[in-house]
Amino acid sequence: xxxxxxxxxxxxxxxxxxxxxxxxxxxxxxxxxxxxxxxxxxxxxxxxxxxxxxxxxxxxxxxxxxxxxxxxxxxxxxxxxxxxxxxxxxxxxxxxxxxxxxxxxxxxxxxxxxxxxxxxxxx
Numbered sequence: 001x002x003x004x005x006x007x008x009x010x011x012x013x014x015x016x017x018x019x020x021x022x023x024x025x026x027x028x029x030x031x032x033x034x035x036x037x038x039x040x041x042x043x044x045x046x047x048x049x050x051x052x053x054x055x056x057x058x059x060x061x062x063x064x065x066x067x068x069x070x071x072x073x074x075x076x077x078x079x080x081x082x083x084x085x086x087x088x089x090x091x092x093x094x095x096x097x098x099x100x101x102x103x104x105x106x107x108x109x110x111x112x113x114x115x116x117x118x119x120x121x122x123x
Contacts, residue, residue, distance in 0.1 A: 001023055001024070001025050001026050001028065001031075001097055001099075001111070001112040002023070002024040002025050002112075003021055003022070003023055003024075003095050003096070003097060003112055003113060003114035003115075004021065004022045004023075004024070004114055004115065005019060005020070005021045005093065005094065005095045005114035005115060005116060005117040006019070006020050006021075006022075006117055007019040007020050007117060008092075008093060008117030008118045008119045008120075009118075009119065009120070010120040010121075010122060011085055011119075011120070011121055011122070012121070012122050012123075013085060013086060013087060013121055013122065013123050014084060014085065015085055015121075016081070016082060016083045016084075016085065017082045017085065017119060018079060018080070018081050018082070019035070019079065019080040019082065019093055019095075019117060019119075020077060020078070020079055021033075021035075021077065021078040021079070021080075021095030021114055022076065022077055023076045023077070023078070023097070024076075027073070027076060028071075028073070028076055028078075028097055029052060029073035029076075030052050030099075031052060031097045031098060031099055032049060032050070032051055032052065032097075032098040032100070032102065032103045032104070033049065033050050033069075033071055033078045033095065033096070033097055033098070034046065034047070034048065034049035034050070034069075034095070034096045034097075034098065034104075034110060035047040035048045035049070035069060035078075035080045035093060035094070035095055035096070036093070036094045036096060036107060036110075037089075037091035037092065037093045037094065037119075038091055038092045038094070038116075039088075039090060039091040040090070040091070044094070044107050045060070046060050046105040046106075046107070047059070047060055047063055047067065047080070047093070048060065048063065048067055048068075048069035048080060049069065049098075049103060049104070049105070050069045050070065050071055050078070051103055052073075054070075054071055054073065056103075057069050057070075058103070058105070062088075063082075063089075066082065066083050066084045066085075067080060067081065067082050067083070068080070068081040068083075069081075078095050080093070080095075082119070085119075085121045086121060087121050087122070087123045088121075089119060089121050090119060090120050090121050091118075091119060092116040092117065092118050092119075093116065093117050093118075093119055094113055094114055094115075094116045095113070095114040096110035096112060096113050096114070097110060097111060097112040097113075098110045098111060099111045099112070
């Protein structure tokens with residue numbers, strides 16, 4: 001599976017961005033999918049994940065109520081709508097796929113990773 005993330009950029013506090021992740025090489029409809037981020041000088045951290053059934057979503061406390069993860073299995077795509085952005089959301093954002101489908105918050109449980117897209121939120 002190859003994943004390609006896009007949609008990052010520089011925005012001001014309070015604005016929105018929508019990240020996309022396109023999957024190639026296989027259908028990801030059976031995969032648990034996630035978004036992670038890595039702030040400057042820090043470790044990669046969980047942001048959100050979504051089960052194959054599309055309905056079940058999970059979020060880090062820091063983004064709950066502001067971010068929304070979604071997927072379009074027919075198009076083999078994953079999305080992250082980010083609203084009310086804050087400077088502390090500044091990071092490289094990665095999409096990831098977990099072929100086991102069991103669902104995890106742990107970086108090490110994801111098999112495939114996109115290249116990352118940079119989000120910068122200015123104050």
